Amino acid sequence: MSRPASPSRRRFLGRSAGAGVALLLGVQAGGAIAALSDNGQLDPAGDFVPNAFIRIGTDGRVTLVSKQPEIGQGIKTSLPMVLAEELEVDWKTVHVIQGDLNPIYGSQGAGGSTSTPTNYDNFLRLGATARTMLVRAAARTWNVPAAECRAENGAVVHGASGRKLGYGALVRAASALPVPPAADVVLKKPAAYRLLGTRVGGVDNALVVSGQPLFGIDTRLPDMLYATYVKCPVLGGRPVDANLAAIRAMPGVKAAFMVEGTENLNGLRPGVAIVADSTWNAFRARKKLQVAWDEGEGARHSWSGFLAQAQAASGQPGAAVMRKDGDVDAALAGAARTVEANYVYPFISHASMEPQNCTAWFKPADGSLELWAPTQNPGAGQALVSTTFNIPKDKITLHITRSGGGFGRRLSSDFIVEAAAIAQKVRAPVKLTWMREDDLQHDHFRAGGFHFLRGGVDEQGKVVAWHDHFVTFANRVERKENDGGSASVLQPGSGANLSGDEFPGRWLANCLIEQTPLECRIPMGPWRAPGSNVFAWVFHSFIDELAQAAGRDPIAFRLDLLGDKDLVAGTGERGVPYNVGRMRNVLTAVAEKSGWGKRKFARGQGAGVAFHFSHRGYVAEVAEVTVSKEGRLRVDRVVVVADIGAQIVNLSGAENQVQGAVIDGLSTLMYPALDIDKGRIVQSNFHDYPLLRMPDTPARIEAHFLKTDYPVTGLGEPVFPPLAPAVCNAIFAATGKRVRELPLAKADLSWS
DSSP states (O other): OOSSOOHHHHHHHHHHHSTTOOOEEEEEEEOOOOEEESSSSSOSSSSSSEEEEOOOOOOOEEEEEOOOSSSSSSHHHHHHHHHHHTTOOGGGGGGEEOOOOOOOOOOOOTTTOHHHHHHHHHHHHHHHHHHHHHHHHHHHHHHOOOEEEETTTEEEETTTTEEEGGGGGHHHHHHSSSOGGGGGGGOOOGGGGGGGTOOOTTTTHHHHTTTTTTTGGGOOOOOOOEEEOOOSSBOOEEEEEEEEHHHHHHHTEEEEEEOOOOOOTOOOOOOOOOEEHHHHHHHHHHHHHHEEOOOGGGOOOOHHHHHHHHHHTTTOOOOOEEEEOOOOOHHHHHHSSSEEEEEOOOOOOOOOSSSEEEEEOOOOTTEEEEEEEOOEEEEEEEHHHHHHTTGGGGEEEEOBBBOOOOTEEEEEEEEHHHHHHHTEEEOEEEEEOOOOOHHHSSSBOOOEEEEEEEEEOOOOOOOEEEEEEEEEEEEEEEEEEETTTTTEEEEEEETTOOTTTTTTTOOOSSSSEEEEEEEEOOOOOOSSSSHHHHHHHHOOOOOHHHHHHHHHHHHHHHHHHHHOOOOOOOTTTTTTEEEHHHHHHHHHHHHHHTTTTOOOOTTEEEEEEEEEEEEEEEEEEEEEEETTOOOOEEEEEEEEEOOSOOOOOOHHHHHHHHHHHHHHHHHHHSSSSSSOOOOOOOOOOOTTTTTOGGSSSSSSEEEEOOSSSSSOOOOOOTTTHHHHHHHHHHHHHHHHHOBSSSSSGGGGOOOO
16 A cells, blocks of 8 residues: 555654744745744654754654655655755665655756756755754753864764764754854865765665555555546547446446546546546446547648648748848858758657556545645646636645656646546545556657758858758647737747757857747647757757768867857847857867777768757767668767766766666657657557667767866756767768658668
8 A cells, every 4th residue: 555645754744834843944035044933842743853854853863855756867866965965964874755745845846957956055055054053052062162063974073072962862952043044054065075976876766676656656545446537539629428328337437427628738638537446447448438529620630741731831931030140041152062951850759657647535525635646747737736626726735756757748737637627526536547548649749840951061161051940830829918818829839949049050150040830739748858859969960961061070060160159148038158168078078088080980880979058968979880781770889978067966866867868869769759640649559659678778878977167957858969969970970871850760771
């Protein structure tokens, strides 16, 4: 039986947020540490709770809360490590628990590699503030200056006398102290770190490998029912009629009903719910369900139709100009050599191993709703449920479970709002579980796209012109106007909107970047390294084409293109500064670490390079491949150099993220593609939507980190984008064949 909010956790959270707490510290706007509660009394259990993330018992036991959702990225281990480092406790004695959604914790989303950079500094100061209070408590006990005392391994030591008190013995005294001002809290020097930067295994590893209940799909509650939710095969359609009476008569079925839903493609979509006494009985009844559907406008969609629309649009000016510098046509006309190429990539699913699921318990007596969900964005889930059903947020409790993969899919909350809709119809807790087919065919997909590119180089081999007409996908939405009215607009899907600042847009005198949206009824959502996951492949493959046209070494060509400025300012609303110096350094380092140019490859073998800046990280990668004459690809080696700031939090986790991003990037390059026919996703399961298997993973993945004097950065996103172009550029070096359409499985790589 899995009860995600265990009694010990419930007590911890209750004390941490309740009126009986002696002292809670929070992080205010601007980063100040301040008391949220200060009544001079011990917590009811007699524990020291200096902030919402730390509890120290009188027995010296240290419990730390991880507030961000754990989706396999290791954040449940790494952020508590930051607290533990400054708190000066032995990691082996620390107990880590998952925090539920609670305003006291601040932002609790996990996406965009933001968890570490947005929390790192605050967690250092929270840990250091608690340590300072414990040191002062010991100094008062001994009647000595606090400057003569130091915290060490869960205890405070008086240097002069050698006296020592464990944290447990200091709980009562520390709980009575005021919060020290920021000027009195001294952070440790990174050179003194004993925990940060070391290899630490995940706190849940033993539970995961032994199959213990941790994930949302493991949730069990007394008298729980089980549900499935059936949506129209055509994306955006709705049910008109169904054989509900026949379904209700089936063994184990407790209820069957239609849900009206909303027009929000990423919210509660219309469908049919079946509730039973087991998941098996719910799924078995689903096979007998017969529904008459109103398929709507989406029934006209097909990939071949979208391709034809894109090709037609490519011959016209773009609907929107994202960047226009100089005169591209004149520069191309005067170029020594020009290149034209079209790059195409399909819609794909997130395909996380744990299907979407949520357990919901609606309590009519007080109108409250309790949720257990493997979510990346619990706050957004709570908000969507609140607005959809008009339930006040303070009536919605959301327990965050571990997620079996996310990659951006669980930033959406459709599965949560579906479970809430079903729960309001039944008088018991109910767990909604999606089938694998639901997961693939009703995802919030990574958008497909079409890039029509032109570029030119001069006699010296320098880029003189760049033109990209990006044909993308968009949903029609109602947007509020300043006058109080609304207007219908096309809004590109997540990751489907191209910024004019994308490299090399800001570096060239003659650059034109255009965008044309294709309207569709296809729900789209964030997909690992949104936008960058495909833009890097397109742009750094085309840069390689220009380098080849110029007859120049690919790395020298890229260094020349980056130029000698250390910083290039951002432009426009979304523009961010680009630290050219950091990118030059990782590119130079990856050339050195890979031995670029020092090995002579046989025909059928080759090396390719790419770099990309995304999600605060600067990353360069070299891939080495072997392609047989029959076209069989093997990736022999991938060398990664990443500049993600001043500190690696968990070296084991960092290496894991690099290796995972490389493997996921290769898998995404090689196999996934969704066909659309009459508004339906054709693929249904892993038999026709394959992913990379172990024998096809790279033989060697080398991770190198440049420690620099910049803020700490996440790793889940920025390593992913350069992999695909590096491999495709290596394929060209090995075979002379360019890959301009994904997935790679479609390409004929054979050579003679």
